[in-house]
Amino acid sequence: MEKNLMKGNEALAEAAMRAGCKCFFGYPITPQTELAAYMAKNMQKNGGVFLQAESEIAAINMVLGAASTGVRAMTSSSSPGISLKSEGISYIAGSDLPCVIINVERGGPGLGGIQPSQADYWQATKGLGHGDFHLLVFAPASVQEMVDMVVKAFNKADEYRMPAMILADGLLGQMMEPVSFPEIAVEMPDKSSWAADGHKNKRAHHIINSLYLTPEELEKTVVDRYAKYDIIKDKETDAELYLTDDADIVVCAFGATARVVKSAVNEAREQGIKVGMFRPKTLWPFPEKEVQKACANASKVLSVEMSMGQMIDDIKLALSCAKPVEFFGRTGGVIPTPAEVLEKIKAMGGNN
Amino acid sequence: MNYNILLAGFGGQGVLFAGKLLAYCALMENKEVSWLPSYGPEMRGGTCNCSVCISDEPIGSPLVTEPNVFVALNQPSFDKFIGKVKADGKAFVDSTLVESVSDRKDIDCYYVQATQLETENELPKGANIILLGKVLEATGMFSDETVRKALEKIVPASKGWLIENNLKAIGIGRAQ
Known part of the structure; x- marks a missing residue:
């Protein structure tokens, strides 16, 4: 298979498109920007949408909207931007929506710096937003693994109907390494039982929602989600x-x-x-x-x-x-x- | 083959491109390779450097802190890194822009009037590649054939003439 040299950020973008990502919403931030730039250049050619939102908060909520319709959607940012997205990520988890979020980490807290860091580990694994929930979190260590894990993240996010994160860092995002793209046969799972993609007066409304005012009802959604997490803990470690x-x-x-x-x-x-x-x-x-x-x-x-x-x-x-x-x-x-x-x-x- | 290469100079001197050319040469020969730029504000007019690791074994840390091949395109980079070069390593210096001479006895230093040669040979922005020619000659890292293949991969078809210009610069460097 032909190998090329690619920056980690660009490889993430190319892999996402090959995995069937049709919507990318983002806001520029170092050291992640090449990812959004690559999407801006290529997404339309691939029949998808690239949109630079007015803020990180807008971008993650656009992901929520796109994912609600059943398409594969993604956003990317670096540490401070991910903090801004955290509210939307909690809503996505509470709405049982699949999506991929990429964090090319930089030093913190606050605006911090722009050099590589892994100080968002707790945020990604313990509490990326309010409420009881988890994301799938993948940690690549090479540019090739960034490619492979993006594809896996989209597949697993769909399989479990939950957000997945690629936790990378500025070093991986900026470095170039040989990379090849395996032929990916994109098999989109059937989302017709829940996707809000137009009922055409032929079926009941599908409602995407994370608001439950009856405590018992909310408790059940969370407990059911945790039963799913147990299966994931058993099957998906690597x-x-x-x-x-x-x-x-x-x-x-x-x-x-x-x-x-x-x-x-x-x-x-x-x-x-x-x-x-x-x-x-x-x-x-x-x-x-x-x-x-x-x-x-x-x-x-x-x-x-x-x-x-x-x-x-x-x-x-x-x-x-x-x-x-x-x-x-x-x-x-x-x-x-x-x-x-x-x-x-x-x-x-x-x-x- | 096990090279930990650090190239450093001002932004705009082609530090990153020279590193990229080496990385593509390595790719052409199916070596393990990584290329890591310094990024951020220093790229924009300040000092700029890039780490290239080439090996027969998988690359561990892509960040080169103790190079065995060091390329200095300006005085601040020479001052900053010449002391970091590994014993028995090689340093390549554009002596048009760097006035200092290293007093280290445990490394081999090569001084090439790269910027002057660039002007004499009418190869604008070619000093980086002229110095790279010296690197290739002194280390035996890659042949011109490999360099040509790499250039064909990097240079867009619309700028095909750049391939011959770069090969000419490599040749001038090798002859120094």
Whole structure:
């Protein structure tokens, strides 16, 4: 298959179109802008709609509207813009609508900076908006994986009728890597039982709504949704285990940071230190069984993140705090180096 | 093959393009490759740099902090990064624009009057590629045949003449 060099942001856009995305609504923000620019250039040629909204809030509500009609819709932004979208995302989840949201993270809080960060982990996995709900959260670590995960995100969002997020960062968005696009046969699921796509006086109205004034009625919608979440937790986790079988120290990292960690792990192995890496590809649902397996023979665990330490909570929970979990991270847009991670591994006293 | 390349200069000198050309050469030879630009305000008139990793193994961190090949197109970039070059690494300097000479004995430094050669040979904006020619010659990284294939992939058909101009610049660089 022919390979091309593409920026992560552009690859996300191309993959979305190939996955049958027909509506893109966005508002520019660094370091995500190439995605919207690519959509602006190509969406119309692909028979879709690109619309630059007047704000992030408008964009996410346009996604809500488009998704209500049953078409595949998407928006993208970077950290501060995602915060603005959070109300709309909660409405989308409360209305059981599928869509894809891309966050090419940058440093925060506030306007923060424009360099890469992973400090929106908690936001994406625990509370992207008010109310009891989850999104599917995918964490790619290469440009090729960005392509593959966008396609998967659209499919899973439709399958479970819920929003899905690609949690990337400025480094992945801006870098170019070889990428190929597998032939994607887009099979749109049948949405005729719920989509508000025109009843033509031939069927009952379909109502897309997240307002339930009777507590018992609202409780039931939430409880039903959580039953669905249990199925997802059981079926949809995904992770990479790298050299973990005999590892005394397991380093956990996701996204771009996992690349830095892999370099450090390889270097440590060359020095005879028994260390491996656990990389979740889904952040929600968090791959609990997989991290337990990865750490089965380890005496110590390390979480490396581009934040002050957020995923570390999920690792501790998954391991029931049975093993010490240490942390190393850089934040605010600083990318940790393999040398820094290696130093931390050595400081933890990796056994030979 | 395992190159961690850092190219740095002013915005507008073609730092990103030179890096892109190397990345496409790597793609043509089915190597593992990554290209990462500095982005943001520094691109617009300030200093600009780009990391290119080329290897037979999958690329870990795409951010090059200790290059084994360093290309400096201006004085601030030379000052900032020359101390970061890995021991036994190679540094390539446009000596028309960089007045300093490194006193490091553990790296090989190549000084090319790239900007002057650009003017003499009437290759506007060609200094980056002239210096790249020297990189290719001194490292043996890629052949002209590979460079041609890469250029054919990057340069749009409407600007086909740029392919020969770039190859000419590469040739001038190789001869230095």
